[in-house]
Amino acid sequence: MNSFGRLFRVSIFGESHGESVGITIDGCPAGLSLQASDLLPDLERRKGGIQKGTTPRQETDFPIFKSGLFNNKTTGFPLTILFENNNTRSEDYNKQRSIPRPGHADWVANQKFGGHEDYRGGGHFSARLTTGLVAAGAIAKKLMPGLQIAAAVTEIGGYKDTENGLQKAIEAKDSVGGIVECRVSGMPVGLGEPYFDSIEAVLSHMLFSIPAVRGVEFGTGFAAAAMYGSAHNDAILDNTGKTRTNHAGGVVGGISNGNELVFRLAVKPTSSTSKTQHSLNWETGTTEDFSIKGRHDLCVALRAPVIVEAVTAIVLADFMLLEQKIKRVL
Amino acid sequence: MNSFGRLFRVSIFGESHGESVGITIDGCPAGLSLQASDLLPDLERRKGGIQKGTTPRQETDFPIFKSGLFNNKTTGFPLTILFENNNTRSEDYNKQRSIPRPGHADWVANQKFGGHEDYRGGGHFSARLTTGLVAAGAIAKKLMPGLQIAAAVTEIGGYKDTENGLQKAIEAKDSVGGIVECRVSGMPVGLGEPYFDSIEAVLSHMLFSIPAVRGVEFGTGFAAAAMYGSAHNDAILDNTGKTRTNHAGGVVGGISNGNELVFRLAVKPTSSTSKTQHSLNWETGTTEDFSIKGRHDLCVALRAPVIVEAVTAIVLADFMLLEQKIKRVL
């Protein structure tokens, strides 16, 4: 249940305040040059504490390879990468235990797992688990040097001027949502299948696995619902498949057409806001006001682009292997 | 690649103008009362020819059970359901062969499958394949009598007054897109998992498998990207998990919270419009104007609700089995 992919398969594990978080990548071709430093730039982008609107917590995000690497090359066997958890302050969470935080998984996890879940810092639900995804994504990117995958925040709080949108949230002392857009150029023609293995189907599966994502659209997306066919259809111009417009976002019939792959995600505001909130206290059985202490991301969308790139790279590497466009031994 | 699900697993096959289309359902519990007449209401809804804006073609959509049924009960073994193809006029498609229709899979399929694809009527890409999904969905619904799954078109061509939006497209002699909304009440608490098996992740996988879907959003969806956390968070009111608002659309941390499950899809305008279009002629290597003859859906979104309900039921039946909320023998 915590694995995804067919030939390039990732399995995540770990809890926010447990021993560690990590990932196992099964199916990475043998012979890829790889060392920890290859992963650090993307891991650095994922970390907070640098940009305005992200938390100043210092997580230790150094990847430790536990298997699958030999003489700085992949062996073709599973790569397990650990990130140790340090400096966690779990006592903060015990106090909160009986008041499930709205927007968080506290209440559903407690119901589903009978109270056995590791509730500290969100446990397995924590966005800290995305550290492993970012590591796997950096490896997937290395497998596909011909692809350029770039995601960015294009809206915050409804403002296309993201600085402005963020500033308004800071002034409001509230968390805020945003839009992330991802574009992939260099796409080969022919990735994906009709129906269940369409690019949109498989990619959305991974995109909606990212915490806080509430919507995904490809190409013109929701705007297409208001268009006429004559305006939406992309005229094919030549034998490379280049189209005059790109309302399809590079995918037709579930299959890449060689044009730029374009999609967008809606990221909800961080559930942990400093505003007073209202929730059930499951010990007393009554509802009460409370507020969350501690440092949290104001706008979790700001952390999302590198994660979006990572899962996109993971999905595309899998499709490339299925189409035999990446060899099993490099 | 043409299968989906873990414990309630569907596999589709067939081509629009081949012998047949069909589906195999593996993992349906034994002992479910089932006969063809149980499937007909939903299959009827999927068919065109009744409502304005759908094609008047008469497809023969009678389900033929080839396995898995005995004495009008499921046996616990695979159910294979066939729909024979009749009255297909394939000669129409040969003429069009060298001019790939914009918005359709003609060009990518030809590239990917080296010309071996069955191009008649869209082949395996055809929405006719959804007949099997609707049949499987009707069976999944029977497994979950406590759930009410209802989808409807809520917008056409940008108009919430769908009659109006459709009328404008008819007047424009063009195809048009729409929005479909689905709501599920009676949801148990605890379906879904964090990350890859979240309800959003798995459900979006199936929703994006439906032809013409270009966007999926849960709860407040894309609008959440413009909200503050204090406004988006749903206050938990009591021990049943009931929330004051339902911006989450019934899913928190990937897990159902017992509130109504709510999501929306963007459906693009039918690619087959009667307007003149422009595309490559791959025999001559030049582009040319052309127009598509024949009867086609004006607004494919009108056909989508019953398909959306079906894939939703399929996904939820799988989650219910995983959570042991449906028995393996009824």
Place this chain on the structure above:
Amino acid sequence: MNSFGRLFRVSIFGESHGESVGITIDGCPAGLSLQASDLLPDLERRKGGIQKGTTPRQETDFPIFKSGLFNNKTTGFPLTILFENNNTRSEDYNKQRSIPRPGHADWVANQKFGGHEDYRGGGHFSARLTTGLVAAGAIAKKLMPGLQIAAAVTEIGGYKDTENGLQKAIEAKDSVGGIVECRVSGMPVGLGEPYFDSIEAVLSHMLFSIPAVRGVEFGTGFAAAAMYGSAHNDAILDNTGKTRTNHAGGVVGGISNGNELVFRLAVKPTSSTSKTQHSLNWETGTTEDFSIKGRHDLCVALRAPVIVEAVTAIVLADFMLLEQKIKRVL
């Protein structure tokens, strides 16, 4: 649960006395020349009524392609192949219903499926389901023209002179077991993985799926348990991997080494013997003597070789695709 394979994936369905039996093959490369006549020789070998010791029943084993074939070539989409059931005499089975036949699945199926199983002629348990496997195997063989897969009965009733062993069983008016050996030459080096995807692991999975198989051994097999290492080890002679002996049966560390792949199966005697047997009558709750009427295979091992070849071909085609030794479009 009724599917097997990763890239070349087969799904079986059907019951012995239901509408039909069949198979869906997902992942067969596009562009393979294929017609029903390609499958008939192996289907003919599987049928009884020809050789001594097999049942004279005439099953209609003509393959009907329902999808995935266009202009006598595979399209790259799922191939569904049906075999209609005709001339079945189900009334024979109703009488027997309350006395589960020893060696057959009658009692366990009734317990497991709560009485909903199609018990006529063994239902989904019937060896008639292997018809689909043989069809899929014939297709897999066509994908690998460089491989020679040949299975044969090497022992009946303990006699290496199989004619003699069969004759003794005929005289004893009893059913009898046998040994089947399979050899594959032309094997490429490098198929298989250590541990769960070793050739032995994956192949044995499929071999033990064949009804009546009770043992599987590779190379020297059980005899290796009585050997010393210095005698068992196969000296490597040259850069092609050729070994002086082949005790390993062509697989080392789970991976093919280019030498002949050799394995053997133990096939139990047909459970349906004409001798008087003893079993529970679940209606009366007492045990009683009974005998099975009707025509049955005396030695089911005689039917096994073509089925063994088929599942071997299916498994090897999957490995070949994983190793990118078969292209996705031919």
Place this chain on the structure above:
Amino acid sequence: MNSFGRLFRVSIFGESHGESVGITIDGCPAGLSLQASDLLPDLERRKGGIQKGTTPRQETDFPIFKSGLFNNKTTGFPLTILFENNNTRSEDYNKQRSIPRPGHADWVANQKFGGHEDYRGGGHFSARLTTGLVAAGAIAKKLMPGLQIAAAVTEIGGYKDTENGLQKAIEAKDSVGGIVECRVSGMPVGLGEPYFDSIEAVLSHMLFSIPAVRGVEFGTGFAAAAMYGSAHNDAILDNTGKTRTNHAGGVVGGISNGNELVFRLAVKPTSSTSKTQHSLNWETGTTEDFSIKGRHDLCVALRAPVIVEAVTAIVLADFMLLEQKIKRVL
């Protein structure tokens, strides 16, 4: 490729002389009491250095839980268990590099992975990887307190008096093979399916994943091939499914019948014998005599029983979850 199971799923990783070996278990129900000490007895049985005929190497086999455990209970999320590698002497292996050892994976791994494999101590092929399997097996056993799973060596070098067989190998200064038998009592009726998910099929998959296993047989096994049906069939005696004999080894039609589950494995002699051997030197291109230095198991079958029990428990836990005989939250 390095994962197995559907609902109770294990994924192995690691190399003999790398950082670590380990396993991730996904799907273990929440609420199981678990600590390292629960795993130590079986891990101790797997280790060499105690019984005659096993290597005196001292591996550090202490399980480190990296995820999935909280307050000494499973959380329902992935359990990752690490075993650090210490005191490895890799320089031994560099010398041997160009002479692939017969019976080992050296040559095939080099061919398949283009020289990128971690060849030290067998790398990912090493039996050290079974440490993780034994840990997972001990957890699976805890989930099924009603089952008694017991494996033992029943033959060494062809001798049922195993002491004698071992002594003869010691005197011959050679490695030697053996037979392992496993029996499971307390089996529920109804685990397994016909065809691909039969108990024999799934269990043999895992049994053949154990290094050095060359044959697997259920119940009477290969001896059944020499029997008549009237002798082989097990008469059903009462409504519990108890049979007079147990030639079937507790599985009929792929499904457990409640009688004792019985199967046997053939384990080849350890490939590392101290006798002089002959192999290719791939640098010189000629063959030469060589002998392997170092301490190795004389009879690897002696280590196998606890591993056989472990994979049996893993497979049965998966079947029990599929049949909803183990709850998802304990």
